[in-house]
Amino acid sequence: MKTNITKIALVTGGSRGLGKDIALNLAARGNDVIITYNSRKDEALSVLAAIEQTGQRATALQLNTGDTKSFDTFYATLLTSLKNRFQSERFDFLINNAGHGITVPSLAATTEEQFDELVNVHLKGVFFLTQKALPYISDGGAIVNISSGLTRFTNPGSGAYASVKSGVETLTKYIAKELGQRYIRANVVAPGAIATDFNGSRLRETPQVQEHIKAITALPRIGQADDIGSVVAFLCSNDAKWINGQRIEVAGGMYL
Numbered sequence: 031m032k033t034n035i036t037k038i039a040l041v042t043g044g045s046r047g048l049g050k051d052i053a054l055n056l057a058a059r060g061n062d063v064i065i066t067y068n069s070r071k072d073e074a075l076s077v078l079a080a081i082e083q084t085g086q087r088a089t090a091l092q093l094n095t096g097d098t099k100s101f102d103t104f105y106a107t108l109l110t111s112l113k114n115r116f117q118s119e120r121f122d123f124l125i126n127n128a129g130h131g132i133t134v135p136s137l138a139a140t141t142e143e144q145f146d147e148l149v150n151v152h153l154k155g156v157f158f159l160t161q162k163a164l165p166y167i168s169d170g171g172a173i174v175n176i177s178s179g180l181t182r183f184t185n186p187g188s189g190a191y192a193s194v195k196s197g198v199e200t201l202t203k204y205i206a207k208e209l210g211q212r213y214i215r216a217n218v219v220a221p222g223a224i225a226t227d228f229n230g231s232r233l234r235e236t237p238q239v240q241e242h243i244k245a246i247t248a249l250p251r252i253g254q255a256d257d258i259g260s261v262v263a264f265l266c267s268n269d270a271k272w273i274n275g276q277r278i279e280v281a282g283g284m285y286l
Contacts, residue, residue, distance in 0.1 A: 222281025248283025
């Protein structure tokens with residue numbers, strides 16, 4: 031049975047990359063974890079096995095965060111899973127992590143279809159997934175939205191992506207303000223350059239790009255997924271109980 035101490039976290043896009051490490055860090059801090067995946071169920075099941083090895087409970091649900099019409103069905107499935115797997119009717123932490131990048135040469139080369147795809151996944155999806163989560167998040171819980179260092183500094187080809195993430199950062203402040211009466215905190219984690227398979231693994235597999243990133247970063251190394259997961263887990267913990275409505279950039283000091 032679920033104890034009063036154990037919390038439950040919902041991590042979107044938790045089957046790989048940052049989401050996987052976020053899920054593992056939350057489990058390491060004693061939380062049960064629900065992850066979502068879009069298409070790679072095999073990778074999601076691997077993450078579940080790793081979480082369960084820590085002694086925490088876990089489950090994986092399919093979700094396309096760019097399809098808002100599927101959200102009612104998703105939450106119906108989530109409620110069933112909460113009752114059957116976790117003996118609960120609520121969860122405590124929502125981490126809006128799912129997403130992908132689209133890098134194009136310039137604003138002029140960005141298509142309307144590319145722009146709409148980014149908006150649907152990274153902003154519209156975050157807005158309405160959070161909205162529909164409100165009846166099910168426990169008072170005193172936390173929401174963490176993943177943004178990007180690109181909202182502070184610029185990189186050619188990332189204009190559409192960064193603009194959408196800026197919207198997420200503004201949305202987070204409103205969430206923090208509106209949910210404050212329920213003692214639900216909302217914060218942003220803005221990663222810098224992280225070596226995952228994001229954007230086609232460009233950073234992880236391109237030595238020239240890695241050397242450039244090191245040259246412009248105060249801590250001269252490439253960011254790793256566990257640099258982000260530990261910060262998100264901290265923000266969901268009682269150690270961060272007085273942090274609310276903040277943007278925390280986790281980028282090793284890029285472009286200082």
